[in-house]
Every structure is written in structure tokens, then in C-alpha cells.
Amino acid sequence: IGIDGITLEGGGQLVRIALGLSALTAIPIHISNIRGKRPRGGGLKQQHLSAVKWLAQCCSAEMGGAENKSKHLEFIPSQDKTVGSIDVSWPSEIDIGGAGSIGLVFQAILPYILFRTRPGAGGHGNQVHVTIKGGTNTSFSPSYDYIAQVLLPTLEKIGIPHIRASLDRRGWSTGPIDIGGVTFSITPFAEGGFLRPFDLKDRGDIVRFEARAIIPRDCEARFREELNEGITRLSKEDAEVDLDVQVEESGHRTRLYFLLVAVSENGYRLGRDWLYDHKIKDAGVAISKLVKQVTKELRQELYHGGCVDEYMRDQLVVFQALSKGTSRVDVGRSSNGEPVPASLHTETAEWVAAKLLAAEFDDHGMCRGRGYV
Numbered sequence: 001i002g003i004d005g006i007t008l009e010g011g012g013q014l015v016r017i018a019l020g021l022s023a024l025t026a027i028p029i030h031i032s033n034i035r036g037k038r039p040r041g042g043g044l045k046q047q048h049l050s051a052v053k054w055l056a057q058c059c060s061a062e063m064g065g066a067e068n069k070s071k072h073l074e075f076i077p078s079q080d081k082t083v084g085s086i087d088v089s090w091p092s093e094i095d096i097g098g099a100g101s102i103g104l105v106f107q108a109i110l111p112y113i114l115f116r117t118r119p120g121a122g123g124h125g126n127q128v129h130v131t132i133k134g135g136t137n138t139s140f141s142p143s144y145d146y147i148a149q150v151l152l153p154t155l156e157k158i159g160i161p162h163i164r165a166s167l168d169r170r171g172w173s174t175g176p177i178d179i180g181g182v183t184f185s186i187t188p189f190a191e192g193g194f195l196r197p198f199d200l201k202d203r204g205d206i207v208r209f210e211a212r213a214i215i216p217r218d219c220e221a222r223f224r225e226e227l228n229e230g231i232t233r234l235s236k237e238d239a240e241v242d243l244d245v246q247v248e249e250s251g252h253r254t255r256l257y258f259l260l261v262a263v264s265e266n267g268y269r270l271g272r273d274w275l276y277d278h279k280i281k282d283a284g285v286a287i288s289k290l291v292k293q294v295t296k297e298l299r300q301e302l303y304h305g306g307c308v309d310e311y312m313r314d315q316l317v318v319f320q321a322l323s324k325g326t327s328r329v330d331v332g333r334s335s336n337g338e339p340v341p342a343s344l345h346t347e348t349a350e351w352v353a354a355k356l357l358a359a360e361f362d363d364h365g366m367c368r369g370r371g372y373v
């Protein structure tokens with residue numbers, strides 16, 4: 001299947017989804033114009049390449065163009081679709097080789113692990129363990145914190161067996177670059193097993209906010225002050241909403257990260273975060289901007305009444321397509337009463353999933369999936 005990488009969002013997500021689904025289905029792909037809508041010429045970056053190489057090793061794929069900055073990639077998986085044991089013959093560590101996003105590599109490899117691997121005979125119980133080394137907190141990607149607080153609980157809600165993410169070390173793309181690591185423990189589906197169609201609806205009222213801040217410790221008082229004000233603006237006046245706050249030392253004055261998660265009475269979790277990436281003259285002022293921005297964005301997310309936030313919506317598309325039957329995600333309503341429009345990332349994910357899995361989507365968060373062969 002030929003895939004033009006400049007389509008819609010035209011970034012790395014298109015490459016990751018196409019690649020993950022190609023490895024899973026053994027459908028050969030050729031991607032051209034890779035990251036064609038990104039500045040500085042696009043092409044493959046380390047983060048994408050590390051996923052390409054790892055998956056190629058797992059499914060014995062032949063490759064063309066798997067090089068730094070390459071604008072095309074041929075990926076031809078072996079047609080032997082028997083599942084294999086991941087920790088016997090395959091590497092259980094992926095090193096991005098910089099502070100590229102661990103969460104994005106995880107996004108690329110998860111479908112393959114869930115449906116094509118078996119825990120090995122190496123005494124690891126019934127789980128597959130993969131360690132990814134790179135950035136845990138990098139801009140424009142799911143942070144370790146978002147993965148643990150929003151992504152994994154949501155995947156569990158749609159019927160994916162519990163996945164554990166343990167933080168080995170933080171890795172940062174702001175301040176001095178630092179390489180971190182996360183170990184994922186994943187229970188694959190049993191052979192012949194499949195993901196049932198799911199229906200995420202009835203979000204219900206928000207009953208709790210969970211705040212995770214990674215900041216210099218001497219900024220904590222200012223952070224808590226700003227947070228209390230922000231939460232007052234976010235909550236309905238008459239509602240009783242719990243607040244759970246955790247603050248971690250970031251180890252550097254230019255490293256400020258904040259994730260705010262809203263938890264609903266029916267167990268949905270919507271999040272917004274920001275790894276502060278503006279120039280910092282005064283950490284207190286920066287913290288104030290950080291908290292205001294994140295609470296403002298989360299308020300917009302909560303207003304639509306849907307069950308997922310913008311990022312989760314595009315990250316669920318692959319799983320909707322992989323389930324056999326009709327899955328729905330209540331995406332909420334805009335002020336004009338229409339469903340919240342899909343982001344370009346969501347449209348792109350749907351476009352790729354339609355190409356490789358023949359899934360059909362509508363504007364209301366509905367997908368008719370055909371599973372995978």
C-alpha cells in the first residue's frame with residue numbers, strides 16, 4: 001500500500017500508525033514524502049527510526065530508506081504471521097539515542113505487542129516487558145505522566161488488559177537534555193483473541209482533579225496558590241470536587257512541567273499538560289503562566305461534555321479500527337450543538353486506519369472496524 005506522508009497532518013504520527021499496522025497485518029507499505037508538512041525538510045527522526053528498526057526486527061521485515069532524514073520508507077514484513085516470544089529472540093530494550101519521546105515510540109509498537117507477541121520463556125510471567133530509553137517529558141507528545149494518568153486507564157476502559165508503566169528515570173527535552181527510561185509491562189491478547197467493540201459514553205460530572213507538577217521545589221508555594229485559583233475557576237460552584245496534588249523536584253530551573261487531569265464520576269479521565277518551553281526570566285512568573293494555560297485548556301476540554309480529550313481521541317483511533325464491529329467514543333458537542341470536530345491528528349489516524357484496516361469512521365466518533373487479518 002502506498003502512503004503519501006504529506007497527507008493531512010503530514011507528521012510523524014502517520015508514519016508510526018502505518019508502520020505499526022503494517023508490522024501487525026504483514027501488509028507491505030511504502031511511505032513517501034515522510035513528515036512532508038514539517039519544517040526543515042521533514043524526513044525520519046531518531047524517534048521514528050528506533051520504532052521502525054525494532055518492529056522490523058520483530059516481524060523480520062525487509063526495509064528500504066530506514067535512515068536518518070530519509071523521506072521515504074519501504075517496509076515489507078515477513079509473511080510468516082505466527083506469533084513469537086518477545087524476550088527470547090527479540091530485543092526488549094529500545095534506545096531512541098536522544099531525548100525523543102518515549103511515549104511516541106510506545107504508540108508505534110503497542111498494537112504489534114498486543115496482538116502478535118507472547119511472553120517469553122525467560123521467567124517473566126504472562127507479560128511482555130519492553131524498556132524504552134529517551135525523553136519522558138518532551139514537547140508535543142504524550143509525557144510519561146499523561147501515559148500513566150490518562151492513556152493507560154483509558155486503554156483499560158476499552159478492554160485492553162492492564163499495562164504497567166514504571167518510570168526508571170526522567171528524560172527531558174528542556175533545560176539540559178537528559179535521557180530517561182520507562183519499562184512497560186504488557187499482557188498480550190491470547191492467541192486468536194481480539195478487542196471487542198467499545199462504547200465510551202455518559203461521562204458524568206467531574207468529581208476529582210489530579211495535579212502533577214514537576215518544578216523546582218522553591219516554587220511549590222507559588223504553584224499551589226495558582227492551582228487553587230485555577231481549580232476554583234474550573235469547578236462548578238455547587239459541586240464538591242476533590243483535589244489531589246503531587247509535586248516533584250525537577251532538578252533544574254528551566255524544567256517546569258504540569259499535568260492536570262479531571263476524573264469523572266463514571267471513571268473517565270481527561271488531561272491537559274504543558275512542558276514549559278518559553279524563555280524563563282522568573283520561575284514564579286513562568287509557573288503562573290503554566291498553571292493558567294493548562295487550567296484554561298482543560299476547562300475548554302470539559303465544556304464539550306465528551307469522554308476523551310483531544311489527544312486521547314486520536315490515540316484511540318487505531319484501537320477502534322482494530323476492534324471487530326462498531327465502536328463509539330462520545331467526543332462531546334461544540335456550542336453549536338455539533339460534535340466536536342476531529343483534530344487533524346484524528347483525521348490523519350482515521351485516514352491511515354481506513355487504508356490499512358478498511359475501517360470506516362463518521363464525524364460522531366463512530367467506527368466500523370473489521371479487526372485485522
Ligand SMILES: Nc1ncnc2c1ncn2[C@@H]1O[C@H](COP(=O)(O)OP(=O)(O)OP(=O)(O)O)[C@@H](O)[C@H]1O
Pocket residue numbers: 009010011012013014035038104139140141142143146273310311312314315345
Ligand atoms: N500534550 C500532549 N499530551 C498527550 N499527547 C499528545 C500531546 N501532544 C501531542 N500528543 C500526541 O502526540 C502525537 C503527535 O503526533 P505528531 O505527528 O505531531 O508527532 P511527531 O512524531 O512528533 O511528529 P512531528 O515531529 O512530525 O510533529 C499525537 O498522537 C498527539 O495526540
